[in-house]
Amino acid sequence: MRDVARLAGVATSTVSRALANPGRVNETTRRRILAAAEQLGYVPNAAARNLRVGASNIVMAVLSEPAIANGASQIVPEVLQTVAATLSDSGFNLLIAGRSRSAATETHIPDLAVGGIVRGAILIGAAEPPSFGRRSLAGAGIPVVSVLQDRSAAGIPSVVGNDREAMRDAVLHLIGLGHRSFFYIAGPAGSYHEAERFGGLADALAAAGLSERAVVRHGGGHSFQDGFQSGIRAARAYLARERRPTAAVACWDGAAIAFMSTVRAQGAAVPGDVSVLGFDGVPVGAFCEPPLTTLRQPTAELGAKAAEMLLALLDGDAAAPPLKTTLPNRLLVRGSTAGPRNARA
The missing domain is CATH 3.40.50.2300 (Response regulator)
Known part of the structure; x- marks a missing residue:
């Protein structure tokens, strides 16, 4: 980081701000720092950053086991795509955790949350908040948001279609x-x-x-x-x-x-x-x-909204999002429907 600062002609602290919180550095300076980092091949050490700031920049998406292998449907991948893009724009990385049918193999999910490796979690579709023994995702003390499935009755902010x-x-x-x-x-x-x-x-x-x-x-x-x-x-x-x-x-x-x-x-x-x-x-x-x-x-909107809600929960100064947010589906009328040949009761 000192080498990047020297090449860009700025203080080391400015490099740190430009890479961790781009909005706090003016655009001209940020571009100069990014160009210097690219020239030197500098990649921030995420583990070291987490130790320094005391917080992870990783969010976990929890999927039910067959969520990706979904036949004709691309709903889950489409939602994941916008979740990842929205989080990335705010400096967060997405870790995908797939659930299995064996509870013993799911210990890693609550462990990641309890151990501070992940900062928050998004439940995708039918995925349940996993638990193992006394450890659970719901009790890990991190924000959790659900998308595609309404879990508002359990106190989990949810984003669903109507x-x-x-x-x-x-x-x-x-x-x-x-x-x-x-x-x-x-x-x-x-x-x-x-x-x-x-x-x-x-x-x-x-x-x-x-x-x-x-x-x-x-x-x-x-x-x-x-x-x-x-x-x-x-x-x-x-x-x-x-x-x-x-x-x-x-x-x-x-x-x-x-x-x-x-x-x-x-x-x-x-x-x-x-x-x-x-x-x-x-x-x-x-x-x-x-x-x-x-x-x-509305897959793109669902994913983006779920990520925005989680980011709001991660921002301690922001107002808490509503427990349930509903977005409209859209009817696409095509050739498979028409009036019946003969009206029948």
Whole structure:
């Protein structure tokens, strides 16, 4: 650092401020320091810095085990991308910790928090705050934020999409097209997203004065990673019905895509015989045949907001963020939905 200061013509303390807190140094000086550091190949020693300032600059993202291997869905990677970018802009690095099915192998997660290696944590999706023995992430004394899953009831600030409201509005759109019978492909039993999204469909039926008998519910797989197989099984059950609903609504896009492909292969027209609605807005949906109508999650906004909330908690002088922040999903109307050929009760 002294060599960088000498080459840039500034004090060593100015170099330290420029690298640790860029906003405290004017832009011209900061650029001169960065150029000198690059010329000399200088990289700050993070461990030494942590010892000096008494605080880590590492934030941990905790994932459920299969969060990345998610079939068609890129929701978790998209959220992670903006979490990492937002933290990086404030001088923090992101450490990704994946959960396993063996509690004994998860000791490293609370240990990182209790040992002061990480400054805060973000729970992604279905990841639970891990614990081992008397050590736990929730009790480690560091800020924790949840994204994609509402944990506000447990006192954890959460950033989520408006899944229930968005599904309600999307099903009302289908009802407005003339649909009165629905085939619902359920997500994993006990899932937060399944409860919210099916709740939205039920709300739409009630708002339109339709009976709960207007929906046939199928599925409830073990995980969202089972999406393609869930969609195939649902399609077979749908095709076996003597009286088929005119619209299929899937809890997530992977199931919707597999459902649509399977029924089409058996001669059912989409959207002529059955309209198909998904949820998540995965990019591949736009390239299906026909393109999938879906609800797009605001992944970039969710990740950025979760990171901003954690940064606010790390800043002791900032006001505490709200326990729950809800961002809107967006309906993408494409070729997989249209009015039914024949109105059926």
